[in-house]
Amino acid sequence: MAVPAAVELVDLALKATTAYERPDLGGRLLQTRKRLADPDVRVLIVGEFKQGKSQLVNALVNAPVCPVDDDIATAVPTVVKYAETTGAALVREGESEDSTERTAVPATQLVQHVSEAGNPGNKALISYAEVGLPRKLLSGGLVLVDTPGVGGLGSAHGAATMSALPSADAVLLVSDAAQEYTAPELEFLDAAMKLCPNVACVLTKTDLYPHWRRIEELDRGHLRKAGVKAEIFPVSSVLRLHAAKEQDAELMDESGFKPLVDYLLHKVVAQSDDLDRRSTSHDVLSVADQLASGMKAELSILEDPEKVNALVEDLTKAKSRADELKQRSSRWQITLNDGVADLQSDIGYDLRDRLRTIGREADRLIDESDPAEVWEQFSDWFHQQISSAASANFVWAAERARYLAVQVAEHFAEGAEIAMPELRFDDEGIAGKVDQLEQPEAERLGRGMQLLTGMKGGYGGMLMFGMIGTLAGFSVFAGAPAGLLLGIKAVRDEKKRLLTKRRADAKQGVRKHIDEVTFQVGKDSGDMLRRTQRQLRDHFSALAEEMSTSISASVQAAQNALKTNTSGREKRIRDLKAELARIDGMAQRAKALVNDKRATAISGGAA
Numbered sequence: 207m208a209v210p211a212a213v214e215l216v217d218l219a220l221k222a223t224t225a226y227e228r229p230d231l232g233g234r235l236l237q238t239r240k241r242l243a244d245p246d247v248r249v250l251i252v253g254e255f256k257q258g259k260s261q262l263v264n265a266l267v268n269a270p271v272c273p274v275d276d277d278i279a280t281a282v283p284t285v286v287k288y289a290e291t292t293g294a295a296l297v298r299e300g301e302s303e304d305s306t307e308r309t310a311v312p313a314t315q316l317v318q319h320v321s322e323a324g325n326p327g328n329k330a331l332i333s334y335a336e337v338g339l340p341r342k343l344l345s346g347g348l349v350l351v352d353t354p355g356v357g358g359l360g361s362a363h364g365a366a367t368m369s370a371l372p373s374a375d376a377v378l379l380v381s382d383a384a385q386e387y388t389a390p391e392l393e394f395l396d397a398a399m400k401l402c403p404n405v406a407c408v409l410t411k412t413d414l415y416p417h418w419r420r421i422e423e424l425d426r427g428h429l430r431k432a433g434v435k436a437e438i439f440p441v442s443s444v445l446r447l448h449a450a451k452e453q454d455a456e457l458m459d460e461s462g463f464k465p466l467v468d469y470l471l472h473k474v475v476a477q478s479d480d481l482d483r484r485s486t487s488h489d490v491l492s493v494a495d496q497l498a499s500g501m502k503a504e505l506s507i508l509e510d511p512e513k514v515n516a517l518v519e520d521l522t523k524a525k526s527r528a529d530e531l532k533q534r535s536s537r538w539q540i541t542l543n544d545g546v547a548d549l550q551s552d553i554g555y556d557l558r559d560r561l562r563t564i565g566r567e568a569d570r571l572i573d574e575s576d577p578a579e580v581w582e583q584f585s586d587w588f589h590q591q592i593s594s595a596a597s598a599n600f601v602w603a604a605e606r607a608r609y610l611a612v613q614v615a616e617h618f619a620e621g622a623e624i625a626m627p628e629l630r631f632d633d634e635g636i637a638g639k640v641d642q643l644e645q646p647e648a649e650r651l652g653r654g655m656q657l658l659t660g661m662k663g664g665y666g667g668m669l670m671f672g673m674i675g676t677l678a679g680f681s682v683f684a685g686a687p688a689g690l691l692l693g694i695k696a697v698r699d700e701k702k703r704l705l706t707k708r709r710a711d712a713k714q715g716v717r718k719h720i721d722e723v724t725f726q727v728g729k730d731s732g733d734m735l736r737r738t739q740r741q742l743r744d745h746f747s748a749l750a751e752e753m754s755t756s757i758s759a760s761v762q763a764a765q766n767a768l769k770t771n772t773s774g775r776e777k778r779i780r781d782l783k784a785e786l787a788r789i790d791g792m793a794q795r796a797k798a799l800v801n802d803k804r805a806t807a808i809s810g811g812a813a
Contacts, residue, residue, distance in 0.1 A: 245347035253380035258410035265443035273317035289338025383418035
């Protein structure tokens with residue numbers, strides 16, 4: 207839920223920009239207002255298959271919203287959020303918001319659309335299912351997203367989930383108490399920590415495994431060894447659901463859900479609330495400072511006209527610095543352009559290097575086997591490697607893009623505190639447009655063909671050696687043993703030729719697929735970097751324009767102050783002080799928004 211005091215403060219600041227004729231300052235506030243109007247705090251529930259993710263979501267909201275069964279696996283993400291009445295919908299996203307299709311369905315029929323049993327391989331092309339519930343836990347904006355099993359970084363689901371992490375506010379990695387963390391889980395955790403601000407672990411099914419405390423201890427050791435700082439919450443979804451049904455407080459405590467719910471409310475949702483407060487406070491303070499700058503300059507000259515030359519000189523220098531920030535030759539612009547160019551080169555090289563390594567290993571495996579016999583296992587291994595490479599490349603690209611944003615902000619502000627744009631990365635999946643690796647047509651030497659090939663090779667050999675034998679007085683059939691041997695050799699040579707051809711075709715298919723992945727993932731990475739470049743350029747260009755406009759207004763106000771006659775000076779001084787007091791009151795409310803989290807203490811402040 208948006209912080210009411212923050213929304214009220216932004217609306218007040220928007221009125222001030224209109225009243226003081228500074229519409230250019232309203233653009234940033236409108237973006238702040240739009241951000242506050244979106245209450246969603248997204249929490250991704252991720253993990254391997256059959257670890258209890260869907261049951262965990264059901265237990266958190268105390269409703270059977272996600273299908274759960276031993277033979278049911280989630281195929282489509284399910285988004286669970288607050289609504290006044292219970293409802294469900296299937297969403298198919300298009301290229302734009304206008305092309306997004308929503309289809310309402312009964313919540314009881316979701317299993318037919320979001321599970322592998324009802325929608326194998328998501329053949330219905332559903333982007334996600336959305337469920338609305340009237341639950342207090344969700345009323346603060348908490349949104350739970352039940353995802354398909356990731357299978358670690360080296361899987362298609364894992365790659366898709368990885369690309370969704372930067373847009374999430376928190377991630378819960380779910381693993382049951384049957385065994386300690388696997389290498390793919392630790393690898394996924396390490397990557398998630400780099401892309402998402404809040405990552406926690408949930409150990410499920412503690413009611414089924416008496417030794418869960420030992421598993422928890424081992425998991426904590428693995429996290430320490432891997433350098434992953436994440437909390438672990440051991441829970442039993444079954445106990446939680448049963449306790450809610452029986453209204454048993456003792457059983458509810460035993461389920462272990464209270465610490466997890468506290469984490470979601472007080473760490474994730476509250477942190478989002480704090481971020482809204484800080485960003486709103488920063489934006490309003492910046493607007494208040496720029497609104498007041500011209501008035502302060504005019505007031506200073508009215509109170510002491512002798513200061514006009516020094517003040518105008520200082521303001522002129524400040525405007526020159528602000529105008530320099532708008533130039534393409536400014537330091538932050540150069541840092542941004544060079545940084546993006548370097549990033550595109552480095553990330554492209556990194557992707558090609560990873561895929562070339564996979565290609566060499568694939569060629570080695572193909573040379574050591576018959577592709578026709580091991581294609582299924584080879585294809586699974588190959589796709590895992592490709593997904594892992596694409597995921598790792600995406601993680602690195604996102605890290606580097608955020609680091610570049612910090613550098614640009616530092617060079618723009620030169621040590622001053624400056625607002626950072628909220629970088630967004632698409633969550634459409636990594637290389638989602640690349641088709642599966644196609645199996646080449648395998649030409650095999652059947653029994654009939656073996657017989658025919660053997661007869662053709664043996665017939666010529668028998669005739670040749672038979673004719674030589676007749677010269678020595680032997681029967682023409684004396685060449686039969688040689689013909690038999692040559693026939694066997696012909697069959698072997700043909701099998702070898704066909705095996706070589708199958709290997710060559712398989713290698714060609716691998717190279718073609720790697721080219722497709724290189725092209726598509728490279729394009730996705732390039733598009734992401736160009737969007738980042740535009741976001742940073744537009745954000746800081748707008749700040750530079752605001753600063754230049756404010757300083758120009760200050761210079762004009764200072765010069766106009768000299769033209770004020772003596773009789774009107776005192777009245778103008780009183781008016782300016784009153785206006786500055788109003789702006790200062792708005793600034794004090796912005797500071798109080800961060801210093802005092804109790805909204806009621808500031809919502810009734812003077813306008």
